[in-house]
Amino acid sequence: MHPPGADTVLIRHGDLNTKSNTVKRYMEGLLVENLEALLAERSIPGEVERRWNRPLVHTDPEAVEAATAAAADTFGVVSASPALTVSTEKARILEALEETAREHYDGGTFAVDARRSDKSLPYDSEDLAREAGTAIWETVEDEFEPEVDLDDPDLTFGVEVREDIAFVYLEQVDGPGGLPLGSQEPVVALVSGGIDSPVAAYEMMKRGSPVVPAYVDLGDYGGIDHEARAMETVRLLSEYAPTFDMQVYRIPGGETVDLLVDEMEQGRMLSLRRFFYRAAESLAERVDANGIVTGEAAGQKSSQTIRNLGVTSRATRLPIHRPLLSRDKQYIVAQAREIGTYTDSTMNAGCNRVTPDQVETNARLKPLLEAEPDDLLERAEEAATQAELVEP
């Protein structure tokens, strides 16, 4: 919902404001580039203006909602509003609010949220809010019985006045927040296509790290649907990252899984994780990535007890980022729905279970190393060199 004639998207960011001016300028530049690419990818007309603190998209009134949605999908953006721009003259702002009220107010409670960034203006935000409230009231009182509710209004009229321009809007669409993609170093994302790993990869992207997706082909224990699920979730993630190539490295792991199933019982799942991590490390060296991200959460599975995570993590020198470590499943499912990966992640992948009847929850490194194939980690390194790039 937007004021009549709105042709601008007002963008707010959050964590960029914790940076020095130099870093903030650099990050705002990245945010703008990413948003420009997203608009182009979605064929939405619009020019992004790189404005200190408040980047703007100038677009057509017909495209303003689509441009707002694109901004709200851009990492670093906290919220975006389709807005009408007017001069900072108070009379003009009130007129724009009256036009907006005529178009959109249809009874119920309302409030005005007025902000002013330039202290040299001849009015302050309280004056403006009060006069705006009166103007809106008088516009609609003949037809409705308007009521002001500052705590939980049905409709909020937003006004933001900056040094040279004012914005009038009705909606603040939430963005992902975080930092612009590309502002941190890349990491290898181990993506199985289950519910968790795409969400974990997204969380790292949200903090600015591009991801290099890696899928371990589990041979007979995985299968075409298992791989298809992983690929589709990466394809969905790539829609948030139009400036990055998100082809998937498919690492061959079928023979190793067969070997682990034949030779190991209890610790098999842990050695398989060790294989994943070492393969991801080798791949990271190859592509110049600086860490590994997985969808593991403390205690969610036997391989994810705190002790087991401690033991398996020893297979790599790289940091393993686990953004979901402290998250409940309910949160992760909600997040998967929000970013759009849930449906594909829950597709029946028909894979064979590698999990043994008796699982290890309390592993120790030494006995695990004695039980697993001596060449497990060399196999992982070799598998990484054989990884193929696949278009998701």
Ligand SMILES: Nc1ncnc2c1ncn2[C@@H]1O[C@H](COP(=O)(O)OP(=O)(O)OP(=O)(O)O)[C@@H](O)[C@H]1O
């Ligand atoms: N075949 C695979 N290829 C790449 N990474 C994998 C694979 N299987 C598991 N992983 C990684 O190991 C983590 C823990 O494995 P787990 O067995 O819990 O995965 P899952 O339940 O199949 O999928 P998810 O964790 O995505 O819900 C995953 O979150 C993912 O990062």
